[in-house]
Amino acid sequence: MSCWDTLLQYGLRAVGIGENLLPKTDFTLCQHVVLIGSGLIWNIYFGVLALIFGFFLANALALAKASANPLLRKPAEWFIFVFRGSPLFIQFFLFYETFVLLPRTGIEIPLGFTTITLATSWLTKAWAGALIVLFLNTSAYTGEIFYGALRSVPKGDLEAADAYGMHGWRKFRRVIWPTMMRLAWPAYTNEAIFMFHATTLVYFSGFPAFSQMGDSLYYATYFASKTFNPFIAYPVIAAYFICLTMLVIFSYGLVNTYLNRHLPQNMRTKIRLRPQVIR
Template identity: 30%
Template sequence: MKTAPLPELQDSPEDSLRDVAGAHLPLPKSKIILWVIVLLFGSDFALTVATNKNFGWPTVGQYFFNETVLQGLWVTLWLAVVSMLIGVVLGLPIAIGRMSKDPLARGLSNAYVWIFRGTPLLVQLIIWYNLSFLFPKIALKIPFGPSLVQWDANALITPITAAIIGLALNEAAYMAEIIRGGLLSVPRGQRETAEAFGMKPMRALWRIIIPQAMKTIVPPTGNQFINMIKATSLVSVIAMADLLYSVQSIYNRTFEVIPLLMVAVLWYLLITSILSYAQSHIERYYSRGDSMHAARSTSDDAKTTEEDAK
């Protein structure tokens, strides 16, 4: 009795990624030439920048660890952390509101995101800083009734409060969209299963939906935090002594504009590089489940194909 020949298996894209032997093949000549050209141009540019006296590299080294610069760096870091935390806390209910079936909650959430994403952050910061021109007194009152408590806007809205309010409220709008995308990435069957077991919607949200959505929420949140570090430079326009404002205060005295700006640039690059490295590890951590699932699926498919061939 003749046996049927085994079907010829097609190579999948994953097989090429796992081709260890192919990974050690020498580079083609075209890629070698491209690498040489890139290295030549990159080396020439680096040498030009390093030997250009107009950058004032000795001055950069002199002020890199200056006390005023380090104080501004500390302000930048804690301002970014506080604003990001507030943005995440506010973004969660806004995201839930946008997904709600209640027209009022959905409408208010949509209006919030529309306003704070649709206007420049710099404009928002300036408005918050000059809020006393619009409302000299900030009051807690009964609608169309008397005021219960009121505060002087000039005393309440300082550069610090204006910076935190402006950055946090703007960040909340972006975090709401990130969180909403993460919640929508969870299969609807998960929610239905939780409801079938008698779990209340909020309990299912915290115990089932949000933990599964974290792998989608965390990586873009890292990007947002890196953007927040850079966005804090805008608070210099409202006299907030962040990193950029600190170097500006120095070069206004010394008139060494470019060297002091390079100090700020190098600090921003150093911070964002560290955060990017940490983010890459976080992304790998949350993608482990997908990689294991893909490997398991590939193995199961191979076994199925082998059984069918027999």
């Protein structure tokens, strides 16, 4: 059987399309590469969606944490503290157990004239439940990064905005927010990389992989446990992740260039491969 056949057979196995039965014996390198690559679909799905949704919540959290009103500030501080202070692994377990305890038939909300049934069973599935956990987690980390950036917006910028008669929303949109993004971007790139790395935890922590549809690490451990040879499966997934990391650095680098476009060449910050702070 050629490698092309394997690709047709297992290329979309992780999302349930194609041959259902996983290979049991005589594993080829091609099967390793194809199946682990198909699992990567989940890693990209979790990473991209969590980062997109997380970006908006993180902005809200950063502003709330910097707010003078304790009704906004305190919840934001606690949210960030809880999600940054505890292991993601425990968060996965905790949320999974919570979702499992929800009534399977759904929650009924009486509205007087009629009752709405809120379906809850989808929350125990990884595609939704794990995405919610990753979304909340990355929001907290990114929110802290944005908060730090917001606090380091130069005083001169704010005074200049005042001098132009800007205030309120206009001042925020035109002066504060762009500078905040520019300052936060290198650290945010770092967070995005670690977010993609964190997606490998999903299928090892509470959330089960239904009918063997898992992420890339799920298939890598499947191969390693079947062949008892870790020296093929893990290097393959490692290579995939190096490519993914490069892609993240490249695409965040493009945004970084855009954010820094008004600065002279020698003052632009570059996204570096070697950050001072890891996460």
